[in-house]
Amino acid sequence: MTATNKNKALHISLWVAQVVLALMFLMAGAMKSTQPVEELAKSMSWVNDFSAGMVKFIGVSELLGGIGLLLPAILRIKPILTPLAAMGLFTVMVFAFAYHVSKGEYGLLPINLVLGTIALFIAWGRYKKVPIQPKA
Template sequence: MKTSKILSITIWAAKIFLSVSLLWAASMKLFQPAETLAQMWPWTEQNRSLVLVTGIIDAVAAIGILLPDLITLKSRLTLYTAYGVIILMIFASVFHISRGEAGQIGINIFFLLVALFIIWTKKR
C-alpha cells in the first residue's frame, strides 16, 4: 500500500471520528434531559443556555468537518471548520480550567489535535 493511500485513509478516519464525536456531543447537549446532563457534566446545571449554544456549534462543526469533502463542492469549508473546532476546544479548556476542572480537558486537547491534523493534511 502506498504511503499516500495510508495517509488518505487516516485523514478520512480522523474526519469521521471527529464528526461522529461532535455529533454525539451535540445530541447529548440538545436532546438529553437537564437532569441527565447534570449527572454527567455538573456544570450544565447552571449554564443551560451555554449547553444549547455549544450543542448547536458542535452539530454545525460535525457537519462542516465531513460534508464539504463528501460533496466536493467547497472542501475548503472543512479547513475553516477545523479552525473553528480548535477555537471551540480552546474556549472549552479555558472554561473547564476556570471552574477548577482541569482534569476534564483531555478530550478537548485530543479533539484539538485531531483538528490540527486535519488542517495539516489540508495544507499539504
C-alpha cells in the same frame, strides 16, 4: 516511501480523523442540543454554570462542526469548509480547555487536548497538505 504514497497515507489518515472527530462531535452535539439541561447536568456538572441557551448553542455548534468535517469533503462541494469546520471545533476545545482550567477540572483536559489536536491535524492536512478538490 514515495511522495505519492505519503500523500495517500496522509489522505487516509485525515479521512479516519475526520470520521472519528465528526462522530464524537455529532454525538456530543446531539446530546447537548436535544436533552433537557437538567438531564445533562446529571453527567456534566459544567452545564450548571451556563444558561440553557448557551448549552444548546454549544450543542448546535458541535453538530454543525461535525457535519462540516464530512459533508463538504464527501460531496466535494465547497470542500474548503472542512478545514474551517475543524478550526471551529478547535476553537470550541480551546474555550472548553480554558473553562476546565478555571474550574480546576484538570482530569477533563486530556479530552480537550486530544480532540483539539485532531481538529488541528485535520485543518492543517485539508488546508495545506492534501486538500479535497471541488467538483469540476
